[in-house]
Amino acid sequence: MTSTTYTSRVFPLETMDVPGGTETVLRGGRHLFPLLPRAFAGVRRIGVLGWGPQGRAQARNLRDSLTGSGITVTVGLRPGSASVADARAHGFTEEDGTLGDWLTVAAGSDLVVLLLADAALAAHHQEIFAALRPGAVIGLSHGFLLGHLRATGDDFPAGHGVIAVCPKGMGDSVRRLYEQGAEVNGAGINSSFAVHADPDGRGTDLGLGWSVALGSPYTFRTTLESEYRSDIVGERAILLGAVHGIVESLYGRYRLAGDDAPTAYERSCENITGPIARTISRSGLRAVREGLDAAGREVFDRAYTATYGPARELVAEIYDEVADGTELRSVILAERRLGTRPMSRIGGSPMWAAGERVRARRDGRTLPVEPFTAAVFAATMTAQIDEFAERGHPWSEIVNESVIEAVDSLLPYMHARDVAYMVDNCSRTARLGARRWGPRFQAAYEQIAYPAAELPADQALLTAFAAHPVHQALAAAAKLRPSVDISVA
Amino acid sequence: MTSTTYTSRVFPLETMDVPGGTETVLRGGRHLFPLLPRAFAGVRRIGVLGWGPQGRAQARNLRDSLTGSGITVTVGLRPGSASVADARAHGFTEEDGTLGDWLTVAAGSDLVVLLLADAALAAHHQEIFAALRPGAVIGLSHGFLLGHLRATGDDFPAGHGVIAVCPKGMGDSVRRLYEQGAEVNGAGINSSFAVHADPDGRGTDLGLGWSVALGSPYTFRTTLESEYRSDIVGERAILLGAVHGIVESLYGRYRLAGDDAPTAYERSCENITGPIARTISRSGLRAVREGLDAAGREVFDRAYTATYGPARELVAEIYDEVADGTELRSVILAERRLGTRPMSRIGGSPMWAAGERVRARRDGRTLPVEPFTAAVFAATMTAQIDEFAERGHPWSEIVNESVIEAVDSLLPYMHARDVAYMVDNCSRTARLGARRWGPRFQAAYEQIAYPAAELPADQALLTAFAAHPVHQALAAAAKLRPSVDISVA
Numbered sequence: 001m002t003s004t005t006y007t008s009r010v011f012p013l014e015t016m017d018v019p020g021g022t023e024t025v026l027r028g029g030r031h032l033f034p035l036l037p038r039a040f041a042g043v044r045r046i047g048v049l050g051w052g053p054q055g056r057a058q059a060r061n062l063r064d065s066l067t068g069s070g071i072t073v074t075v076g077l078r079p080g081s082a083s084v085a086d087a088r089a090h091g092f093t094e095e096d097g098t099l100g101d102w103l104t105v106a107a108g109s110d111l112v113v114l115l116l117a118d119a120a121l122a123a124h125h126q127e128i129f130a131a132l133r134p135g136a137v138i139g140l141s142h143g144f145l146l147g148h149l150r151a152t153g154d155d156f157p158a159g160h161g162v163i164a165v166c167p168k169g170m171g172d173s174v175r176r177l178y179e180q181g182a183e184v185n186g187a188g189i190n191s192s193f194a195v196h197a198d199p200d201g202r203g204t205d206l207g208l209g210w211s212v213a214l215g216s217p218y219t220f221r222t223t224l225e226s227e228y229r230s231d232i233v234g235e236r237a238i239l240l241g242a243v244h245g246i247v248e249s250l251y252g253r254y255r256l257a258g259d260d261a262p263t264a265y266e267r268s269c270e271n272i273t274g275p276i277a278r279t280i281s282r283s284g285l286r287a288v289r290e291g292l293d294a295a296g297r298e299v300f301d302r303a304y305t306a307t308y309g310p311a312r313e314l315v316a317e318i319y320d321e322v323a324d325g326t327e328l329r330s331v332i333l334a335e336r337r338l339g340t341r342p343m344s345r346i347g348g349s350p351m352w353a354a355g356e357r358v359r360a361r362r363d364g365r366t367l368p369v370e371p372f373t374a375a376v377f378a379a380t381m382t383a384q385i386d387e388f389a390e391r392g393h394p395w396s397e398i399v400n401e402s403v404i405e406a407v408d409s410l411l412p413y414m415h416a417r418d419v420a421y422m423v424d425n426c427s428r429t430a431r432l433g434a435r436r437w438g439p440r441f442q443a444a445y446e447q448i449a450y451p452a453a454e455l456p457a458d459q460a461l462l463t464a465f466a467a468h469p470v471h472q473a474l475a476a477a478a479k480l481r482p483s484v485d486i487s488v489a
Numbered sequence: 490m491t492s493t494t495y496t497s498r499v500f501p502l503e504t505m506d507v508p509g510g511t512e513t514v515l516r517g518g519r520h521l522f523p524l525l526p527r528a529f530a531g532v533r534r535i536g537v538l539g540w541g542p543q544g545r546a547q548a549r550n551l552r553d554s555l556t557g558s559g560i561t562v563t564v565g566l567r568p569g570s571a572s573v574a575d576a577r578a579h580g581f582t583e584e585d586g587t588l589g590d591w592l593t594v595a596a597g598s599d600l601v602v603l604l605l606a607d608a609a610l611a612a613h614h615q616e617i618f619a620a621l622r623p624g625a626v627i628g629l630s631h632g633f634l635l636g637h638l639r640a641t642g643d644d645f646p647a648g649h650g651v652i653a654v655c656p657k658g659m660g661d662s663v664r665r666l667y668e669q670g671a672e673v674n675g676a677g678i679n680s681s682f683a684v685h686a687d688p689d690g691r692g693t694d695l696g697l698g699w700s701v702a703l704g705s706p707y708t709f710r711t712t713l714e715s716e717y718r719s720d721i722v723g724e725r726a727i728l729l730g731a732v733h734g735i736v737e738s739l740y741g742r743y744r745l746a747g748d749d750a751p752t753a754y755e756r757s758c759e760n761i762t763g764p765i766a767r768t769i770s771r772s773g774l775r776a777v778r779e780g781l782d783a784a785g786r787e788v789f790d791r792a793y794t795a796t797y798g799p800a801r802e803l804v805a806e807i808y809d810e811v812a813d814g815t816e817l818r819s820v821i822l823a824e825r826r827l828g829t830r831p832m833s834r835i836g837g838s839p840m841w842a843a844g845e846r847v848r849a850r851r852d853g854r855t856l857p858v859e860p861f862t863a864a865v866f867a868a869t870m871t872a873q874i875d876e877f878a879e880r881g882h883p884w885s886e887i888v889n890e891s892v893i894e895a896v897d898s899l900l901p902y903m904h905a906r907d908v909a910y911m912v913d914n915c916s917r918t919a920r921l922g923a924r925r926w927g928p929r930f931q932a933a934y935e936q937i938a939y940p941a942a943e944l945p946a947d948q949a950l951l952t953a954f955a956a957h958p959v960h961q962a963l964a965a966a967a968k969l970r971p972s973v974d975i976s977v978a
């Protein structure tokens with residue numbers, strides 16, 4: 001979809017080998033912070049609009065990374081925003097000019113980072129555009145606004161740069177890993193960047209600088225359109241929606257097979273957030289099967305091949321709806337209903353009560369990988385990877401949106417508490433999407449995949465999994481992995 | 490949304506008391522067949538395009554009812570249609586001019602009834618419109634084409650009447666009950682009718698005549714827009730999608746509580762398609778609760794109030810998506826995928842194997858109504874009724890799309906075999922919609938409603954159920970009920 005090869009006037013870039021070619025990437029780290037003033041040339045003031053999970057994390061990381069650079073980070077909030085107190089508590093104040101009304105902040109900034117909630121962005125982007133000073137650059141952290149502008153037949157304002165830096169993890173983890181990495185030069189969340197409009201040629205270095213300042217271990221290039229699609233699809237599929245469907249369906253399956261509630265929880269949810277996520281994070285996707293004994297592999301193979309097809313169909317359906325704009329229209333309709341009906345609760349089913357008991361009895365022992373569980377998870381992940389590859393996404397985007405964000409950023413939140421703690425810490429678009437699609441996956445597993453797991457395994461699918469190009473891409477990305485695992489309280 | 494009061498130059502109309510007013514309805518019956526030539530004045534030839542479930546049923550009913558009238562019913566099929574042999578086997582032949590190419594039949598007919606599959610209709614309606622003779626009337630049996638024309642910014646061709654007669658049941662039941670009613674003057678499926686364009690004033694009597702000829706026990710008036718919305722929403726909710734979610738979730742619940750598979754099936758699916766449907770059909774919605782003992786009512790009350798809220802939210806979401814056109818876009822995207830991916834299978838989960846065993850051991854004994862099951866079903870039905878009432882649908886449409894079609898037309902199919910036999914005998918739009926929304930209901934029941942059923946009942950919701958205006962509307966409709974129950978092999 002885009003050339004992933006580019007040059008920088010500021011940062012030393014690296015070439016990453018990916019299936020079928022290379023991608024140009026920037027390895028991050030605090031040793032690059034001295035280069036930030038050059039990357040941000042022409043920017044005296046960065047305005048971060050919004051104090052949701054991303055705004056809260058990015059404003060703080062940017063400020064900390066730019067300390068002493070002469071560049072000021074200011075937070076802009078809507079009049080009457082409930083977040084004023086929290087922003088103040090984190091050191092953004094009206095007194096020193098680092099907290100103010102969003103339109104005033106937008107008018108006074110050289111880089112205006114739009115981290116408002118999606119609905120607010122949809123409602124108010126025109127006012128913000130109108131407030132921009134000449135030459136100000138618009139910054140985004142996902143492609144939602146692009147989708148919305150297309151849906152309404154609108155566009156970004158001419159003459160302004162439009163760049164995106166999109167951390168492949170929820171806002172909370174962007175801050176948490178940055179703090180954890182303070183001593184070890186650069187733990188954080190990988191980010192993609194996109195230069196959507198670049199009237200003065202500063203876009204690439206501005207984007208790279210912004211990403212370095214967030215603490216991204218590595219930064220790769222994409223387009224806003226590609227980012228938008230993979231982001232919105234991924235959160236509906238393996239990142240949030242599908243994994244919710246996986247754990248609910250597996251818990252029920254194990255319970256019905258005779259497990260007591262905590263055991264069923266350990267074999268389903270705890271297994272994914274624990275040993276499976278850890279294995280993938282450290283050793284790659286293929287390793288979850290390779291670690292099994294012969295009997296385990298036999299179970300894995302049947303469950304993998306039974307799951308892949310139904311999961312792939314659902315990912316393809318989601319992709320169609322996102323690319324067409326239908327999914328975004330549904331989100332907008334859902335946002336309207338939120339005025340009178342609160343978002344439905346997740347995490348209230350019996351399995352989450354069992355999870356509480358399991359967490360209380362954790363004792364440091366390591367659960368073995370459950371073959372059936374691992375297969376359902378790996379097959380769904382591979383289905384998403386294949387759909388993204390078929391639709392032409394760059395490999396860094398594929399592995400970050402399908403694998404790394406899951407195991408290194410999101411699942412640790414479900415491990416720490418429950419599905420709601422993971423899903424409801426994400427954007428409203430993500431939260432609504434997980435609620436729309438999770439049940440589709442659950443039903444497909446229960447009604448189509450699991451009955452088919454009684455049949456012999458499909459050797460062609462297993463061969464494709466064993467020889468999958470994603471393993472090369474993941475190995476390349478692993479070389480850029482931060483040295484610190486996220487620690488979620 | 491529309492005046493339900495109107496007059497006929499041909500048929501004796503009746504006034505039905507409904508909550509807050511009256512509706513004008515036509516009680517059907519074979520004694521009205523002698524009036525059909527007057528109702529069809531100006532029509533010498535009726536072209537029925539398509540041989541799906543509705544086309545197959547309507548062409549035969551129309552032909553049989555119009556025998557001796559001098560009006561010819563001709564079936565029009567696409568070149569190469571696989572249905573030619575079946576149409577011939579049912580007496581429509583090229584030799585006697587009652588079977589032909591669809592565009593030729595369209596060009597030679599005074600009333601052109603469009604019963605093609607939705608996707609074919611979307612793709613080819615312009616060719617058909619172009620073929621019409623001056624003054625020919627366009628006939629529809631649901632509002633899909635209206636939705637499609639709106640989505641594409643198009644309209645029906647000027648100068649032609651556009652009427653709809655919409656049987657509130659699947660095509661197969663339209664024929665089956667007509668045959669069963671041959672001896673008893675008028676068993677059949679209720680129909681709504683709409684006059685969307687009426688350049689020469691014939692629309693009302695033409696619609697009523699068409700409906701009488703199909704065997705409708707009673708015919709009520711609506712608009713094409715109102716029909717479209719209630720039809721597409723209803724099949725996604727209580728008629729197909731929600732009831733699938735109900736039986737899957739209840740089966741799992743009863744299994745987990747210790748029931749063996751056939752018992753769990755009897756308490757879930759068999760209970761709904763058997764005693765619950767029968768009770769509602771004969772004695773109304775309130776009767777399912779009234780027939781319970783005190784302990785049963787206690788269970789019913791908790792389950793009813795726990796279910797109503799989550800079910801209502803989902804019906805409201807579906808309604809928004811249908812009214813907005815989003816749902817139709819999703820259907821069109823799904824139709825495109827069908828070229829490379831077949832529609833997912835339903836009816837393959839373990840419960841349907843249990844169902845087979847239950848059907849084999851049926852012995853004429855009557856199962857008692859299961860209070861929890863009855864409550865989940867009644868609450869979802871009432872949620873749909875309330876959403877339709879709030880959106881301004883006429884009461885006849887509400888009770889037919891929410892209650893009568895379910896218990897008298899559709900559930901007998903699931904009773905005879907399984908969910909696929911019910912769902913996959915409906916239109917592709919319905920089949921796709923049930924697959925999209927059924928899992929949403931299932932997850933809402935399992936994750937939100939059933940955990941909440943442990944809490945005390947909400948008396949306000951129960952009072953609203955007891956005093957619900959729908960009971961009056963159902964009682965009025967029951968007076969027009971055919972004397973024959975459908976018999977599904």
